[in-house]
Amino acid sequence: MTSHELQKIVLAEPRGFCAGVDRAIEIVERALAKFGAPIYVRHEIVHNTYVVNNLKEKGAIFIEDLAEVPRGATLVFSAHGVSKAVQREADARGFTVFDATCPLVTKVHVEVAKLAREGYEFIMIGHKGHPEVEGTMGQLDHGIHLVEDVDDVRRVQPSQTEKLAVVTQTTLSVDDAAEISAAVRMRFPRIREPKQQDICYATQNRQDAVKLLSKQVDVVIVVGSPTSSNSNRLAELARKLGVDAYMVDSAEELRPEWLAGRQRVGITAGASAPEILVQHVIERIRALGAVAVRRMDGITETVKFPLPKGLKLESS
Known part of the structure; x- marks a missing residue:
């Protein structure tokens, strides 16, 4: 050169x-400091190899199936969130659970539960197989339909269109999600949209x-x-x-x-x-x-999320 x-x-x-990732990592680190190794984590706490390896060295064990966790162990749910079935299984197996689901993902889960009680069905925009999508879709036993692109929007068949709402995976391309949302609105003009967009x-x-x-x-x-x-x-x-x-x-x-x-x-x-x-x-x-x-000049982020109860460390 x-x-x-x-x-x-x-x-x-x-x-x-981001604030959700900071919080999730801190939950695992505090659980290790307070309860000692091993701490079990369902799915990678966040999708980063370096972070996961670092926590493994400190005594975290990452699992996909709750059957791998011994009875009475301490378990952390990853930042991506989990389905109701996983929550029920964790309760049934008697684990001490700390939920590191990002609060912005939890917001989507709460919205789904609330509208489902009012008789709504859902169109979810997201990537099939992503743990966040599995967690959100798993908030309900039925009535939530995944669309990954505009073609899926043309094909999706909810059982009714009177009460229909749309939710979105929080980590999508903003522009792609806008394009798919526009197609959803065109096909279902009366669909209910979240007050604040789901993309974080x-x-x-x-x-x-x-x-x-x-x-x-x-x-x-x-x-x-x-x-x-x-x-x-x-x-x-x-x-x-x-x-x-x-x-x-x-x-x-x-x-x-x-x-x-x-x-x-x-x-x-x-x-x-x-x-x-x-x-x-x-x-x-x-x-x-x-x-x-x-x-570059850019936005300074100041968002911080509180930790779950029970993880306060005794001051030395």
């Missing part, structure tokens, strides 16, 4: 951990930041794990805006050829990716020749 081609790094603001503030803010970032850089690196829905959406969004984008779980995955001849490298991170991974990626790009790091 010649001297007049010095590479610059531009950091998206905001990026990385952190997903919206990180996507808005990538829209700004993409105008300023030649390539975007998204720090996030392959299982992270919101991280995948950030990379997709940058590509949609005409910029090459690559997702890395760690600095080791960064390939020098992605950056060759690119003067401005944008970096962001999904809501479950810790800042330490972003710093590792910056160090790696600096080692490859970048000389300056600039932070």
